[in-house]
Amino acid sequence: MSLNLALSAGISGLQTSQKGLDLVGHNLANVNTVGYTRKIFNPESRVLNGAGVGVQTGGIIRRVDTGLNSQLRMELGRYTKLETQYTYFQRMQDLFGSPGENSSISHQINDLAQQYETFTLEPDKSTQHLSVTRTIQDLTGKFNRTSEQLQQMRRDADQDIAAAVAEVNAHLKNIDTLNDQITQGIATSGDVTDLQDKRDQELKGLESLMDVTSFERAGGALVIYASGGGTLLDTDPVTLTHSASTSVTAVDSYGGSDFSAISSNGQDITTEIGGGKLAALIELRDKTIPSYQSQMDELAAKLKDTMNEVNNRGTSYPTLANTYDGSTKFIAPGKQTMELTSGDVQISIFDTEGAQAATTTLQTVMGGTGPFTVEAVAAGVQSWLTTASPAGAGLSSATFNYDTTTGTYDINLNSNDYSLAFRDQVGSTAGSTAKDVSIAYDRDGDGTADETVSGFSNFFGLNDVIASDESRAIHDSGVKSANWTPNVNGTLQFSIAGATTATTTSLGTLNVQSNWTLSDIADSINSNSTLSTTLEAEVVQDGEGYRLRIKNLAGDDMEITQAGGTGLISQLGMKTSNAGISGTLALSDTLVDDPARLSSGTVLYDSDTGQYKLSTSDNTTAKEMAKAFQTPQSFDAAGGLTTGQRSLSDYAALSLNQNADEAATISTERDYQKTLVNSLDLKSAEISSVNMDEELADLLTWQQMYNASAKVISTVADMLDVLNSIIR
Template sequence: MSLNLALSSALSGLQTNQKGLDLVSRNIANVNTVGYTKKIFNQESRVLSGTGAGVQVTEVTRRVDFGLIEELNRETAKLEELSVRSDYYDRMQDLFGTPADNSSIAHIMAELVEEVETLALEPDKTEQHLATVQRAEDAARKLNSMGTRLQQLRLDADQEIERTVDQANGLLHDIQTLNEEIAYALATGRDGTDLIDQRDVAVQQLTSLMNVTTFTRGSGELTVYTEGGSILVDREVKELNHTALSDMSPWQTKGGRDIQGITLNGADITDDITEGKLSALIDMRDSVLTDYQAQIDELTRGLADTVNQVNNRGTSYPNLANEYVGTRTFLDTTAQEITLDASHDTVIGLFDADGTQVDSTTLKTILGSPGPHTLEDVRADLATWLAGAGGGALASPSVTFTDGKLDIKLNSNDYGLSFKDVKTVDPGDPATWVHEDATISFNADGDGASTTDSTHQGFASFLGLNDVYTAPRADWAWDSGVKSAGWRPFVGGDLVFSDNDPAGGLNRGTLTIAGTDTLQDIADKINDDPGLSSFLEAEVVREGEGVRLRVKHREGYDMAVTQSGAGTDVMTALGLGVSSAGLSNDIAIKDEISANPSLISRGSMLYNADTGEYTLSAGDNSTANAMAEALRGTQAFDSAGRLPATTRSLIDHATLTLSLNAREASTNETRTDYQTGLVDTLNRKHAEISAVNMDEELAQLIIFEQSYAASAKVIATTAEMFDVLNSIV
């Protein structure tokens, strides 16, 4: 019996050492295999009926530190996130540059200011008119480029999200396939450690894409959940879904449901993804890039408003302006009204080629009173005056509203028209009048006399008659100011929505706002109202550290939002106005000025007390000086993107955006360098524990080789003893 036991024990040793040699061979063969972990040969004494009966292999295990693997996965996900951000910040840096770069928007704006200052010195030189307009056009094109590139980056991020979601789905299917193979191996007593290695690699890759949680069942199968608890893998795969857009515009946001979220079983789980590559791409598409778009749009608004306001105060003489096409679109000129303030008026002058006055009047004179007057009355009275100006000097002047915009044509190359707002210190003595913008009170919804919905500075500026910058788009969207998510107006009132849709018109719909309504409450009220939602859609769009209310016309018609009655406290509290979103993408030089740069304003009408008439001078540089001063001076900028409301010059505001981008890029680069070092350290620690060590394996090889030989020797010796025993018997 003892010889049989010895033979059995030796045979078990032979078999066990053979398995050990196989395992060492496997470890050595996979020394460079990514994700492969060192396999440990676990053996124990075999006992039969209380008596030792050799040795047996219990199981093959992996030498791993599970806590270290989890930490490595988390930090790798952070590194992937930072790497994605680095890529996009690098591309933004190429776009924005630094303030000192010749191609940066700050430098281009500085060049524009310099050209305007030169224009003030040389107001009569045609080549300087061309150079000034060219610099203004350079600024517009740079802003166009920045806006377009930002939207291209958003589109790239959205399309990369789609590809990454497909990659994640592929990994989920890999995990499920490996789950099935691992469960089968464990159920049949086979070694499944190599399969578990492969599954760990898939989990690490999945974790680098998005944050997930996992749980291992007793069968060896791995269940995968989203951070919010939704099942991704549990004996079957639940696929993620995202369809990218083919084109991206500043108006398109996830908050406005223009961009599809990442869905699982039809439910949006985008907010559950807070780590990994997908998190960075989502943040770039919906936060970082949209914030920079908002900042560039606010800069564009400041540039356009500043240049247009000043240019509308002046004249382009000796180049006669014989046609004015307004840029403001009016919804109903027969009902909408304006009123001039009591202490100001607008001088209207008709001049010949020598700059000599042919005729002049004031707006209050031809209207008969400060107002209110409908826009149609203003048009008709201005047309009547032009027809009789200078004793009928103009053969066929016309004043019309074309697509809601005022269009004044003298239909003569011999005369020019000019406007000048003045403060009438002594209404009867033009010599005392001071050049100063008139205040225009505008009743946008035509809801009754003495109702002011908004005020505007300058008659020509209000109409946009002599704008330099324009944007060929409708006022179809209105935004509130940036507010906190829980902000409330604490004043109530009725908002009135009007449009120029042939099926609509003024006072098309009304919404009652309560003082306790949040922006989301207001958006929900609009969307839930059958009448309003038939032509409007409202959304709450995140921006910077807050949110905006955005109301859009479904059909893209021009729209006005006013407050019912005489007050504007709700409108003021909301900060509701025509949206600037995408303005940088659309801004352009007005066609008339682009075609004839000499139409840019340099001077203005001058009153001659001796003759009692106005005159124009080719050497007058008053408007050019005023424009240079305005461009150099400070102005108020609203909160936009990641920049707070501030007062500074256009150049400084442009520099602030560039500096912010450079600072964020530098910070991200520093964090990426640190994270790279951290992940490298964790990888080294993981390798020290789990990677195959050739010295260890060769030492084990010798041990198993010797053990194998010893077991074989025991078997041979036992066989000889059996032979001796047989010969005795």
């Protein structure tokens, strides 16, 4: 070897060892840098014409396991999804409480039942009336707060979605910038390993937000796709868009386009997101929280219907009931009809002593069982009230009026000396056994009954204990599977109030085929040139099933009936929507103004005198109400809970238990996933992180190489000096 080659070999050794020392220093300086991976390179022999002429450096590489890191990112996305769900379930747990806690709805329903038990002992005490009504207000307030907080959580979830989408866009933009720097570095043979570390961290953050797929092109650029196949980053990053809602109600749904879509290049990819934080937030907003809202609404509706049905049977004597404010809405009482299909209604006027002043039956007033228009029944009862002349006093100013603003009926005796009471019984004979009459209600007046209602006073909602801000502008079907079909043809009719009480205005009709799914019906309404101007139909998720929801865009009360039958309506289970009813439950205005109007007794029959009477010690209705809380009710499917017979408190406890079970399951899965992610992270760190011992060992190696190379150069220098002296 010539001295020049020896000198070149020594210099190459110095340069290589210097680079190695620099790399060790770089690794040690980043020992605590998040996402930094250990950088290494291996020296290579440099050969010229078959002879070794020193050493050269290979490319700097990262010590990483790409397969392991890919699995880590995927499992991290699953953990982030569970962590997000866990956070929201903790909030729901705080909201619902547990069945044994005093603040739970189940416990408060039991409290109300116990209040009625006490009420039965002293039905004439004003303090008992007040205690019961206050307990009702506590319970309805709990429903209100629960509904409000559930919708607040949905709003928060939607706003968190917007924040997460912004993070996704930031990650995509950063990865795009790093792509440019990496491809440029590779093209110029530069060191891009630190840039790749940063890009891996950005990708890790992206996959914690949503599930994506990615691959690296030959030039070093990373290409990213959404799980549904849409491109998120190729030459340029795609900007995802989502506008957060400022307020959310129980009837708002993604299916109804009440929430902004997560869009990519104008395409809705919301349903394509299956992992990460975004998937959890979407599921919480559109399925999980609405399911619990649906359960609360089903319970609230059943509580309201049960209590009102019982309270409408009773009387508040010794407090006189000389006014009644109805709650049932009628869009055309001059057209809509009712028919007594069983029993009769005893209509009685009582004086301040509870003695009968006048009495008759509905069949006597109307001349039969009907059908009669609702308007005709009200007019007939009013006519009897004004001519009954109890005890010769007369009630000539008594009214049974229809309020065109509210669509409800009110009764006012316009007298402080008498009270009015209704007693449903099995027959028209005086003293017949008390039992709710059955009323066939024809909503569209086409001659076919659309619904059966129990109780005359209950039919009009004259003596309700619980009110709600109901609107007949929204109707829901029962919960069905995604591919459910009615298996029966039928024509749906949509109508609102007309110019007079005897007319309705048709919004149009829809011929539904037996093989149509809920989506087919919704699409047919929305594509119908007539119906779509006033109606909007959507399919909303409820638990693991779906509901067909039809809205009147103007917000007017409407009726949805079936022409000439009820088969299709019955199959659909179509009725006024309960969505959000739990948020509007309240003690009726009548009882707010006068708690003593709470029903305690009922109309009694004195067989000795052959007359009806009222008694201050009668607790019949109070006992029936106390019993009603323990009696199994028929609940419809809602929020994942199936149809079945359950008591009110049992249903509430079942809902709370489901929430607790789901929270516990998610907590367990979250803990397992956290352990798995930590294990994978540790394994990745064992491969990729900087190890002080390894770096010190390399430091000694490079130092020895540096010393050896320096010795070679020193020796060559001495030899050159000797050679130079000889030449001289």
